[in-house]
Amino acid sequence: MTTIFRGTILHTKAFDEFESFENGFLAVSEDGKIIGVGNDYDSWLSSYKCNPSTLSEVRLSEDQFLMPGFVDCHIHAPQYAQYGLGLDMPLLDWLNTYTFPLEAKFSDQSYALKVYKRVVEATIRCGTTLASYFATNNLESTLILAREAARQGQRALIGKVCSNCNSPDYYVETAEESAKATEKFVAELQGLKNPLVLPTITPRFALSCSKELLQELGDIAKRLDVHVQSHISENLAEVQVVKGIFKTSYAGAYDNAGLLTKKTVMAHGVHLEDEEIALLKQRGTSVAHCPASNTMLNSGMCDVQRLINAGVTVGLGTDVSGGNSVSIQDALLRALDVSKHLDFFKKQNIRGTGEAKSPDPKYAQLKYKQALYLATLGGAKALSLDHMTGNFLLGKEFDALLVDVSVVEKPVRPLNVNELIEKFIYTGNDRNIIEVFVAGKRVKAPESA
Numbered sequence: 001m002t003t004i005f006r007g008t009i010l011h012t013k014a015f016d017e018f019e020s021f022e023n024g025f026l027a028v029s030e031d032g033k034i035i036g037v038g039n040d041y042d043s044w045l046s047s048y049k050c051n052p053s054t055l056s057e058v059r060l061s062e063d064q065f066l067m068p069g070f071v072d073c074h075i076h077a078p079q080y081a082q083y084g085l086g087l088d089m090p091l092l093d094w095l096n097t098y099t100f101p102l103e104a105k106f107s108d109q110s111y112a113l114k115v116y117k118r119v120v121e122a123t124i125r126c127g128t129t130l131a132s133y134f135a136t137n138n139l140e141s142t143l144i145l146a147r148e149a150a151r152q153g154q155r156a157l158i159g160k161v162c163s164n165c166n167s168p169d170y171y172v173e174t175a176e177e178s179a180k181a182t183e184k185f186v187a188e189l190q191g192l193k194n195p196l197v198l199p200t201i202t203p204r205f206a207l208s209c210s211k212e213l214l215q216e217l218g219d220i221a222k223r224l225d226v227h228v229q230s231h232i233s234e235n236l237a238e239v240q241v242v243k244g245i246f247k248t249s250y251a252g253a254y255d256n257a258g259l260l261t262k263k264t265v266m267a268h269g270v271h272l273e274d275e276e277i278a279l280l281k282q283r284g285t286s287v288a289h290c291p292a293s294n295t296m297l298n299s300g301m302c303d304v305q306r307l308i309n310a311g312v313t314v315g316l317g318t319d320v321s322g323g324n325s326v327s328i329q330d331a332l333l334r335a336l337d338v339s340k341h342l343d344f345f346k347k348q349n350i351r352g353t354g355e356a357k358s359p360d361p362k363y364a365q366l367k368y369k370q371a372l373y374l375a376t377l378g379g380a381k382a383l384s385l386d387h388m389t390g391n392f393l394l395g396k397e398f399d400a401l402l403v404d405v406s407v408v409e410k411p412v413r414p415l416n417v418n419e420l421i422e423k424f425i426y427t428g429n430d431r432n433i434i435e436v437f438v439a440g441k442r443v444k445a446p447e448s449a
Helices: 041-048 077-082 091-107 109-125 139-152 175-191 211-224 236-246 250-256 274-283 291-296 304-309 328-347 368-375 377-382 417-427
Strands: 002-014 017-028 034-038 055-059 064-068 070-076 128-134 155-159 197-203 227-232 264-268 286-289 314-316 400-404 433-438 441-444
Touching: 002 034, 002 368, 002 377, 002 417, 017 041, 017 368, 017 417, 034 041, 064 417, 070 077, 070 109, 070 264, 070 286, 070 314, 070 328, 070 377, 077 091, 077 109, 077 128, 091 109, 091 236, 109 128, 109 139, 109 433, 109 441, 128 139, 128 227, 128 433, 139 155, 139 175, 139 197, 155 227, 175 197, 175 211, 197 211, 211 227, 211 250, 227 250, 236 250, 250 274, 286 304, 286 377, 291 328, 304 314, 304 328, 314 328, 314 368, 314 377, 328 368, 328 417, 368 377, 368 417
Parallel strands: 002 055, 002 064, 070 128, 128 155, 155 197, 197 227, 227 264, 264 286, 286 314
Antiparallel strands: 002 017, 017 034, 064 400, 400 433, 433 441
8 A cells, every 4th residue: 555644754865955845745655665755745646546545644743744764874783782881981992891892792692682682673763774783703693683683674784793803812703714704694694585684794993804804805895796884093093003004094904905895884084084085985985974982982073074075975873882872863963063063173262272273264064954964865875775765766765754843842833844853853862753664664653553
């Protein structure tokens, strides 16, 4: 049966292009595809030539709107078990004290199922319709994550983490073991024959992989034409160590191994040099902006506008558990915060810190509609899945959120389209997301349903 949503519909079509239909409609076919969207429902209905009895209509209230689902370009699924902990440490200390010991526990498949079930539930609850997950080094538990995402109906990229050096003795592989397990993982995941869940090659970061392993992983990604994800230039100390080992830039270390592709997303990119940004653009490689963890782990402030102006595609990541929330709506808000803070440092003489060291009077703060793009279509582009999701163009799959800004407290007056989305961005949370759809199927229902 075709479903018709009637009411306020909104999405983005580009970084600076926001489109809305205040008294609009969106039609979804039985197979979950968008077959109509706009303002003139009667005209569409007459051209569609269907039996009205085959239509199911959903009327939105004045406090509700329909928007594309959130895309989380970078999240560590096992670390959901520790999110909110250890966030007073810098990156490398945090990894050794909290993260490596935790991830080593995922050789216990019952423990893995317990955590992975919860993280998928939590991300769906917060409106994530597409997530790019890091799992752990353990092959079998990583397959558990893939099966759990498939069971709950979430669209996901799943990566078995690879690391053969600069890791604890209790949590490390050989290069041969890592490469073989990666190939087996890709085959097993493709064997699920679930179009929503795809494999992604996942070297943890350059420091945890030898040159030989990186090259093996690059060869696998090219031969099997699959996605790639990793970290880049997150922390200044990390950047210096990478340069010392690989005798090249951070981006160069990955590029030499063939890991910078049009299907690659690199998390963070806080301290990228101009030449590295140019290389990412040339290769078509994207960046996942993770404002929460960049702050929590004292990594720095990523200038997203610098990346976008240079032609690099950017999406958002929660980076749980370096980030302290599984919500992309929270990441969106943090991205706006960081952009404002950068504006302060580039333009103001702040009492207590002094004048801007590198003034940039032309710096433009990120706007909330641009941040919405990063959280939806920008993320889908960053994960090379924008041909099927990210906005409401005809023919795309219906990945969507039904948002109600009156759930906690009804607005004192009716809000227009811009005010509805702004209200949600700045004051909303998962309670305002009353329904979530992936490929046309409802994966989160109202609490009363």
